[in-house]
Amino acid sequence: MKKQIRYIIIAGIILAILIGALVFLLTMPNKEDESTSTSSSTATTLIEQATGNIEKIVVQNSGGTYTLMGYGAQVESTVESSGETSTVTTTEMVFTMQEHSSYLIDKDKSDALAYDCTNLVASKVVNANNNPDSDYGLDKPRATVTVSFSDGSEKTIKVGNDVPDGKSAYIRMGDSNKIYVVALDSVNSMLVEKLQMFDKTILNSLSDDETLSLLSVTGSGRKKALKLEKKAFSNISSYYLSSPNQAACDADKIESLCNSSLFPLVADSVAAIDVKESDLSKYNLDKPYYILDAKTSTRSYKILVSKPDKDENCYIMLNGADIIYKIESNVIDFMGGDGSDIVSKTIFYPNNLKLKSVDVSYGKIKDTYTIENTVTKNEDGVDITTTKVYYNGEETNITLFNKFMRNLSVLERAEKIPAYDEKSNPVLSVSVTYTDDTIDTLEIYKGDKKAIVVLNGKAVGTTELETAEKLNNCAKLLATGTDFDSLVEDKNETSDSSQATA
Numbered sequence: 001m002k003k004q005i006r007y008i009i010i011a012g013i014i015l016a017i018l019i020g021a022l023v024f025l026l027t028m029p030n031k032e033d034e035s036t037s038t039s040s041s042t043a044t045t046l047i048e049q050a051t052g053n054i055e056k057i058v059v060q061n062s063g064g065t066y067t068l069m070g071y072g073a074q075v076e077s078t079v080e081s082s083g084e085t086s087t088v089t090t091t092e093m094v095f096t097m098q099e100h101s102s103y104l105i106d107k108d109k110s111d112a113l114a115y116d117c118t119n120l121v122a123s124k125v126v127n128a129n130n131n132p133d134s135d136y137g138l139d140k141p142r143a144t145v146t147v148s149f150s151d152g153s154e155k156t157i158k159v160g161n162d163v164p165d166g167k168s169a170y171i172r173m174g175d176s177n178k179i180y181v182v183a184l185d186s187v188n189s190m191l192v193e194k195l196q197m198f199d200k201t202i203l204n205s206l207s208d209d210e211t212l213s214l215l216s217v218t219g220s221g222r223k224k225a226l227k228l229e230k231k232a233f234s235n236i237s238s239y240y241l242s243s244p245n246q247a248a249c250d251a252d253k254i255e256s257l258c259n260s261s262l263f264p265l266v267a268d269s270v271a272a273i274d275v276k277e278s279d280l281s282k283y284n285l286d287k288p289y290y291i292l293d294a295k296t297s298t299r300s301y302k303i304l305v306s307k308p309d310k311d312e313n314c315y316i317m318l319n320g321a322d323i324i325y326k327i328e329s330n331v332i333d334f335m336g337g338d339g340s341d342i343v344s345k346t347i348f349y350p351n352n353l354k355l356k357s358v359d360v361s362y363g364k365i366k367d368t369y370t371i372e373n374t375v376t377k378n379e380d381g382v383d384i385t386t387t388k389v390y391y392n393g394e395e396t397n398i399t400l401f402n403k404f405m406r407n408l409s410v411l412e413r414a415e416k417i418p419a420y421d422e423k424s425n426p427v428l429s430v431s432v433t434y435t436d437d438t439i440d441t442l443e444i445y446k447g448d449k450k451a452i453v454v455l456n457g458k459a460v461g462t463t464e465l466e467t468a469e470k471l472n473n474c475a476k477l478l479a480t481g482t483d484f485d486s487l488v489e490d491k492n493e494t495s496d497s498s499q500a501t502a
Helices: 002-027 107-118 251-262 277-283 329-336 398-410 465-480
Strands: 037-040 044-048 054-061 064-081 084-097 119-127 143-149 154-162 168-173 179-183 201-203 212-218 226-230 239-243 269-273 290-296 300-305 313-318 323-328 355-362 365-377 383-391 428-434 439-446 451-455 458-463 498-500
Touching: 044 107, 044 154, 044 179, 054 107, 064 107, 084 107, 107 119, 107 143, 119 168, 201 300, 201 313, 212 251, 251 329, 269 277, 290 329, 313 329, 323 329, 355 465, 365 465, 383 398, 398 465, 428 465, 439 465, 451 465, 458 465
Parallel strands: none
Antiparallel strands: 037 119, 044 119, 054 064, 054 143, 064 084, 119 179, 143 154, 154 168, 168 179, 212 226, 212 290, 226 239, 269 323, 290 300, 300 313, 313 323, 355 365, 355 428, 365 383, 383 498, 428 439, 439 451, 451 458
16 A cells, blocks of 8 residues: 555656646747747738838937938939930938938938838747747837828837847837847848938039039148149140149049049048037047148038048048048048159140240250240131240241150159269250249259159159150251151141130
């Protein structure tokens, strides 16, 4: 009898253990959903609206709280159909920030938020099994977004933690007990902080009829100013680098600088808004590292830039504005350069229309040529400039003069300049005086294996000794009115002394 009672007790203990194990297994969280079990994996549409129905979106996340107000704006676009072009006007949703309506909003970010707030689909409905909200990050949501529609309805989205799959996130709609799993891409827009919702464009692109006319960079980060100006004194391009070196610029490189580095100029992020002058020292903009002055045919700008930090980032702002941006220093590294990356490989090719006189020296001889430009109008009202060149008071052959000046363009820049006797007499010297009385002087010195080209006192290039002698001979023949060989190919070569000038 005692043995039977003992077996019954043992059986009871075993049964109790089994029941406890069963209860534990039933209540243990599912590893796949991190303390959840999925009661439904059917896709569920949570919000389905047209973005045009949005009246406002209130976002609260780690960057604070902000309100986007939506309104329809008319946008014109060009459409081609059957070979014909027509203009179509459509209504596009545009947002402003209620708290800071004077600042432009990043259209890509606001459009993404508007889309996600009107097209939200859950891939799963989670059965939380009485687990606390903290298991899903919904006790303290990363973002709470409330969107109001024109029909009077309102939806609130609370964004919790990421699901362990790294592709999804937990959310709750309003005060519902249900927890949903949605694609992470559909809630990332709701995590965008207030400052990052602002547009980051510092300078816009140039319009079709707009050109750069002046670029100057000064500041504590430069020993000497970088200055670029539009000055049609050269046939190489209409841009001239006047500091820290003097050189004609390469037209293609100037276009690249304008279109790739400056217009547009876009920052990586917004650092501060509602900035006061007293705030500038916080961002090292009270004593700018660079000060950029830029003028176009229609606008003028002044930009202040801080010294790069240890991460090679700079603070940057438009002078007088109240918004500060952050930008990688390599985007604006041209501000610290000497301009050598934008100058032309061709050293010297003056524009006759901007010349007053030219002194050509070789040996002990100095020939002076004076240039006379006369502007008249033709029967169509177009300005026609007639150029005459005088030597020793008498008109000389302009075709030969043009060929000589063009031959000088054979001289090109070089990175490495060999040593030469600076005190020796140059093989050839050409000093030009422009109509504004500025002067450029080109000199060619004989070296051991190369001839050295010096512009305004600075060695900038080399050429073959034979080429130097040919240019010297061209100068002698020019003085006698004798023809000589062209050293460069010029597709625009002309012997006409008259040309239209706009």
